Amino acid sequence: MSDFDFDLDRASRAGVGEAIFCAGKSVEQLNAFLGDWTGKGPAIFLTRLSPERAGALKVAPDHSFDYDPISQTAILGSLPVARHAGVVIVTAGTSDVPVATEAARGLAVCGYDSETVKDVGVAGLHRLLGRLDTLREARLIIAVAGMEGALFPVIAGLVRAPVIAVPTSVGYGVTAGGKAALNSALGTCAPGVLTTNIDNGFGAAMAAAKILGIGAADE
């Protein structure tokens, strides 16, 4: 085990962007980071950044800083050119849009575009079935749903693409906090569903980028 070769460079080639989870950090800490940042290298993705704190950040005037209040995320620096990889992001309801947007923007930071299909929760199954062509043409689906999370097994039963389920904390009573939706994703016997933590749109994007990078690695 001597002469262990820890390949940091290879790690940097992994194809997932840099990110900062801002929820547990002070404005001072974030500004210190911004002050250190040279503006070179790939874009940085900042998640869980409230509008109040985003407004208090000091970004150098020549740095691009794209803040989105819906997803409470920011992109610092220039995005890479977006490749089309057939990712479709599906949401059950309006309240799931922030998490879906976090996923879409996270994919953009990794260099992938995506298409979003909104508001196709299973309570109105005809809306979902009406978008079936789009879903079936997808190479990879990120499904975002709270409440009882029935969207996950229903989509998985309809498409050939793998489905990354992102349960959301949208709900009340027994669905408050997102565990019911999480269990629907984990518990289904529909093949091809894999799951992230509740509200983790960013994690879904990183996993999607890694999956999409499998093919690229073979080239």
Added chain:
Amino acid sequence: MSDFDFDLDRASRAGVGEAIFCAGKSVEQLNAFLGDWTGKGPAIFLTRLSPERAGALKVAPDHSFDYDPISQTAILGSLPVARHAGVVIVTAGTSDVPVATEAARGLAVCGYDSETVKDVGVAGLHRLLGRLDTLREARLIIAVAGMEGALFPVIAGLVRAPVIAVPTSVGYGVTAGGKAALNSALGTCAPGVLTTNIDNGFGAAMAAAKILGIGAADE
């Protein structure tokens, strides 16, 4: 509050059959009951009666005793004439059949027939959609599902009938015990879903009989 009139007779007209929950009772206790029973009056429904204990019961030779090992239920006495009321019982998978059968036999004790649509879990949505005509003609649906329980919101989104959801304890990992299916039934925003306890096919039948009796009461 004096001269309180507690109407026991009216209670006996409630239209739901008598039942004995056998799980917590000894063979001696059950045989004592069977010995006391005169054979007159409506049929008695025995639930949670294992084959071993059913085999140890002493039924008078002139009494009808119909035991079903799948649902582990017995019907003591003669069933009433079955009325057709448009009840459809739907199951997600083979493992849900015992609970569905308990519901069907409970309905029979209350004087209602039912139709069963089996094995239409949402992992293969086309099977469910293939039975959509039957589901849409139903006046009342009893849906029986374990695992993640996505059948409940999907059906509710497709039909006009009210849906009685019976979550089952079928599952493993996060769905073991039936709470994930229960939460799918409770947590959906699809309108018209009401829920029983896990594995309570009998309770679904009693509630269905009471619902079907609403109209009868007006005559």
Added chain:
Amino acid sequence: MSDFDFDLDRASRAGVGEAIFCAGKSVEQLNAFLGDWTGKGPAIFLTRLSPERAGALKVAPDHSFDYDPISQTAILGSLPVARHAGVVIVTAGTSDVPVATEAARGLAVCGYDSETVKDVGVAGLHRLLGRLDTLREARLIIAVAGMEGALFPVIAGLVRAPVIAVPTSVGYGVTAGGKAALNSALGTCAPGVLTTNIDNGFGAAMAAAKILGIGAADE
């Protein structure tokens, strides 16, 4: 399975009103909806709408908008003529009134009136027994209770009507959040109790309307 006929029209005949769950939507989104609404067609039911957000909505001057701060619901448009269908809504305590009112107003949107029996929690059983005539004449009961939820089995043991139990999040310690009341509703062996999610007065109303529509469907 080709030429699948998805009957949207039939779905629209289901007899339950349109509704908007406002908790996860911005004032901008709600105002966009209000701006699109023509005022034609059945009334719209808005739930979980706080007084502050209700005050910020822009309703066209010729549109009826009836906001109720107790239940935090609004009815947009004209109510249908109320049919009398024998629905009785029962509450255990004062704190359960908002959820009960949501149910009553939801029924009104669906075209049914209802009678409310308040403050008959089982801690003072004589109050409940004092209203027994009303309860026994009901064709359908919606029972609303928090804390330990003993109201559900007690009522079900006293009446012939089916009981829709709506557990509420009223309580503290072991009853905080409503799960204890929910489990009382699900766990009782009293026949005829069916359950909604915690605090889901709207869901109870929709299910009640579907149940009451069973008879209408036969006409």
Added chain:
Amino acid sequence: MSDFDFDLDRASRAGVGEAIFCAGKSVEQLNAFLGDWTGKGPAIFLTRLSPERAGALKVAPDHSFDYDPISQTAILGSLPVARHAGVVIVTAGTSDVPVATEAARGLAVCGYDSETVKDVGVAGLHRLLGRLDTLREARLIIAVAGMEGALFPVIAGLVRAPVIAVPTSVGYGVTAGGKAALNSALGTCAPGVLTTNIDNGFGAAMAAAKILGIGAADE
């Protein structure tokens, strides 16, 4: 720590009998105890003693050993003369009888008789109300119930005596294990309910004996 004066005699005057919880002890350990026992002093109460293990115990021929298979308890030695103290033990259903019997026998070991009112669960409220005179004459009530445990608040709302609630593990689905019944006992706003652990009939008896001993202490 020298000369520490711990008043053991006073402890022995506390009025609760000696007891052995047999669940975690081997037959060898129990027989060792039986071999040591002189037969003098108050009776010993053995709980959670299965019939198989009870049959393997070696009791000296001149020692009284009264085993009850229903409650799986044994009384070793002679019972004290039973005082009448107005204790009424109430059970919701047949399955609660073992725990209730453990309580009654525990009280007997402490020198108190008791009356048992069986099978008065709230699903058939008339049965409970039919025994109201007995309940209201009680000075202390031990209520034993599983499932949803609604018996606890209902009794507490009807009587002036304090109510010791003993939740049982009788139930399935959401009531399996006894937590739903426990929460009904803890969560009620009906005054005067105090609670033991699930299935702890013995604990209820000990607490009852201590409560009944309050008056005796003043003499």
Added chain:
Amino acid sequence: MSDFDFDLDRASRAGVGEAIFCAGKSVEQLNAFLGDWTGKGPAIFLTRLSPERAGALKVAPDHSFDYDPISQTAILGSLPVARHAGVVIVTAGTSDVPVATEAARGLAVCGYDSETVKDVGVAGLHRLLGRLDTLREARLIIAVAGMEGALFPVIAGLVRAPVIAVPTSVGYGVTAGGKAALNSALGTCAPGVLTTNIDNGFGAAMAAAKILGIGAADE
């Protein structure tokens, strides 16, 4: 069962005071009650009344209204003469004092005085043992503790009096919310512990009054 005699008068003799749980009621509702109150009859106990809301109440100038901000309770009307009944209230720490004060004031409303022993949590067992004389002379102990709740079994092992355990929501991490303390009270094998809901000092007082009333009933 006809001519049922529901004894309301007897209920009123039960010896527990009237109380209003203010947490779920508006200032308007509370003022309506205060306006109706004649000032005759026993004192009324108001619990969970925040200082802000207490300040907004309109009490008739000739009515006594004693508000305590620590326990957030108020006593409306004149207290009965306090009887000495040997009740000792014990707290584990400073944070448990509000709940203990609610219990003491609840007892006062029922006509009993009490002594309080503060800050004797088991982390410093010598403080508890230093008050052993007081504890052993008590006829009834109300123990109030949060965190891990070890005070309950320790006291029960030291005294002959019954112990009413009141777990509090004081704690963080695994003890946040009070369930750990509750389980310590329920789970101990020390004889004579009975439990209320978390933070329910009022319930402990009511149960204590009922227990103390047992002797009185015999006179």
Added chain:
Amino acid sequence: MSDFDFDLDRASRAGVGEAIFCAGKSVEQLNAFLGDWTGKGPAIFLTRLSPERAGALKVAPDHSFDYDPISQTAILGSLPVARHAGVVIVTAGTSDVPVATEAARGLAVCGYDSETVKDVGVAGLHRLLGRLDTLREARLIIAVAGMEGALFPVIAGLVRAPVIAVPTSVGYGVTAGGKAALNSALGTCAPGVLTTNIDNGFGAAMAAAKILGIGAADE
């Protein structure tokens, strides 16, 4: 929405094998299936089939039936030619091997081979680091771990491939049942971890096959 085209054929091209979850099915039901099976078409994967029940199955003599007692799975029919796709299955300990084997055999049914790296739990990190070359050359990793599940984040931090985490029910105390391992998989901030239900080696294989099929679809 009329003329809906439900593409069943396309579904059959999804690239995941047929499977039967045997846990909830009787030997009779399984034999009925085996009797119907013609032996044509792709191999069938039977999961959760105990040795006792496997021994009672009646397989036609000319049908291949490969039973593995470790994973309690059977493969009915001929496997497709195995493609090499760079899948590495990693296990934390010996007890995780059955689930890992279920995954490997599931992949074989879908036409993919895999390499297994055993017994590299993080308690001995040097063993894991000693296999780093293999892990880093993988295109897709299936990690199988029970107990505290720390293997999932550690691997994800070391490799560029996406990681499918399969928590197992191996453990005792707080890790019994697998939820602790599941939460480690869901909760990590290491990028690229996606999760299946506890013990769901089959589900991991199906998802892996779908992911590996993404590239194939583009050809």
Added chain:
Amino acid sequence: MSDFDFDLDRASRAGVGEAIFCAGKSVEQLNAFLGDWTGKGPAIFLTRLSPERAGALKVAPDHSFDYDPISQTAILGSLPVARHAGVVIVTAGTSDVPVATEAARGLAVCGYDSETVKDVGVAGLHRLLGRLDTLREARLIIAVAGMEGALFPVIAGLVRAPVIAVPTSVGYGVTAGGKAALNSALGTCAPGVLTTNIDNGFGAAMAAAKILGIGAADE
């Protein structure tokens, strides 16, 4: 980070014995290990080895194999000379002895003796206080308790030594499985309590050996 020096030798000097957790391993696997073992080097500790499986093991005739049915552990090979380090193992009740014995034998494998103080649960505090001298002379205490686990904070409040708490799964109702005892250990404010997993006597021994090795390391 190149030339990483992974010090395996140092790891082997850590002073904790080798151990095999037998619960998840087959007799075949265990016998394979026994066949490979040369008998040289330190003793091996086998935990969670049932008597049936222990009886089926094939140990070479010249190898020492000391099986203890109480703790279900075996020691393979010769124990090191026992050093006296002032470890006292304390148990609350008879049912905790197996876990305590696992700890004592684990310490012996690591080369430390220990003294055991049995049956000093807090329900009889005088027994614990009667052993206070022994407890106060201890340099390190391993406390083993189930039920409500009050032993942990009580001991910690009495002694200067650090306390390793080992919660056990002894209990029923709310204490079943050991989480109540675990939370008592974690939740106490008594200083100096650290905790292992439920029933993990082995883990307590390993941690104790590491703690006792701190001083040795400085020599």
Added chain:
Amino acid sequence: MSDFDFDLDRASRAGVGEAIFCAGKSVEQLNAFLGDWTGKGPAIFLTRLSPERAGALKVAPDHSFDYDPISQTAILGSLPVARHAGVVIVTAGTSDVPVATEAARGLAVCGYDSETVKDVGVAGLHRLLGRLDTLREARLIIAVAGMEGALFPVIAGLVRAPVIAVPTSVGYGVTAGGKAALNSALGTCAPGVLTTNIDNGFGAAMAAAKILGIGAADE
């Protein structure tokens, strides 16, 4: 009970500092304490003291009062001379720093210095391995981590020192509140991990001081 000899002096020699948990105490209570304090004797450690409340405290001008807003702790009085004992505090991420600082300052109050290794969560294992020399030279490690808590088993597998795990409430979804991190600490099979309550940096410091005091006691 007279002449009870409780050795308070010995308790004061235990080597852990005095501390006040401020979360449940009012500013008035804290100021009363400060007014009573003479300034003699060892320093006092105040934990969970928010900046607002710290600003409202009245400290005598000649008393040292060192407030740290990160950990929300204060040290009242002069610190003892810091001994070097080889304690290393490790944090997984920036959000764990407040708890780590509470531990470091708690150690300082007890007279021990410590070194902190920050931001070495396992998502980037190379950072942790890069600090391996420091970790392996430690005599005692306090590891502070939230999220999935994989840092605990990984460190324990790498070092010979005992590891005190302090789970933090840092996280969201399934890791919110800290139970996932707690279970990783409790559930690992890596030897030598002991655990405190969630966020209990103070408790870790007290236990560490007691452990470090073992050697001192022998002198």
